[in-house]
Amino acid sequence: MRTLSALLLLAVSSCASRPSIEDTDVSRAGDFSAGVLKSNLVSDVAALVEAHDSDTPLDCALFDTSVIDTNRRPVCHVTREKARQLVRERFEALGYTVSTHETEDERFPTINVIAEIPGVEHPDEVVVVGAHYDAYYSGADDNSSGVSAMLEMARLAAGKRFARTVRFVGFDLEELGLVGSTRYVQNRPGEEIVASIIFDCIGYRDATPGAQQGLPGLPLPATGDFLAGVANEQSRPRLEELYALSSRLGYEGFMKGVVAPKDGSGPASGNLMRSDHAPFWMAGQSALFLTDTANFRNPNYHKASDVPSTLDYDFLSDVTRLSAAGLSFWAEGPLP
């Protein structure tokens, strides 16, 4: 009985070790992330929304709308061409050599836009920052918010040196089933991805009690004023590190972390697989999914009302700063 008691006490009181983050790393990450400018995020979201609004949607004849729930997936309102062009031009204006990953397909050809800073010490080790640039309707939150965060981080990193390779990727056709990101991951088997941050819907906040809808088995607050960081078991160390960074940088309680078991594809965790991080998980690569929880908070999700005026740019700025801190920490830079 005494042995049983000791084992139970050990099981109850045991505690996983916290990630070790040096003060110098926190300081460097804080300095790097402090460069995020809210005004840039505001203007980038506006420019991306303008690109979507002025674009021609995909041909509705590509879809069998008799079997698609067009309220949930308004497939006749997908735009991407002008947003892709905008992302490419922004990368080029920042001095990046931009490449594309193009996949021919009769119905849905895709073009992922890639900007990269080769690592100066470990060039084969990659930190990915990604966001899908296609959208339904104006797509302010989904996903101009994520693309603007990626562009702002690219601006901060431009011209700087990092120990590891930093890669920014604008993914195509996420809304039609993670098409661009799946093809991207399949095209780079075996790559050593140290960390990935995937943004999808990161600009909507509503602190009204009851604004946040829950998910079975997920103890979410009633107020929609937190960032959700989602990892699978392989990505768990990166989430713990980002969580630790958020605490050290004064964002205590800002992020709620969720770790799905195994590769994250279990039957009860399907809602945690709904963006471009999922192909990374299924390929055994590390990826964190950062989101405002989309339709579980934002009533404008996949609607024509997803416009810039509904976003909270202070929230978006905080998400971008925290993510920039993560980029600095994982890529080990900027270096002197």
Add this chain to the structure above:
Amino acid sequence: MSISALVMLSALATSPAAPEVSESPRHQFSLYGRSGASIYLSSARTHGGVGGGFGVRDTVDGRWLLQADVNALTGLGSAFAVRVGAGVQRQGWWAPAVLLNLSGLFGDRLDFLTPEHPVPVAGPSLGLGLTVAPARFTLGKAQVSVLELGVGVGTDNPGLGLLYGLTLLEVGVALW
């Protein structure tokens, strides 16, 4: 636990009984199978799933119950639950029971990072709770129970967890 396993246990239980002895044994050991669900919910983790398992029970003096079972669960990855219980049953063909259970959930789960738990809680999810089995019957050497409900509490140190259990069907057979 599969339906076929439950049917097999039922068949065993309804097989011709051994010649009756004049006095009931002090200890009546039985093997049982069960199907149902167990879930542990706290601010730091969600653990459990649906499934089934097997256990052994010692019925002392026809009234007191001591039992332990192991269950495989799925839904949030692969998990298993170990339950140790002690309780009391009504004597007779209708044998409702109440048990105090100590349960441990092991394996895959959803973890949540919170200010209290900036890294996932290590170790199994443990809960101490009460299980009521109102529809429990003794049929010769067999015991059948449907719709057992259990609730318990556990700790994530700090933090409180709630453990819920549901047994859809349990079939047991006396070993001797």
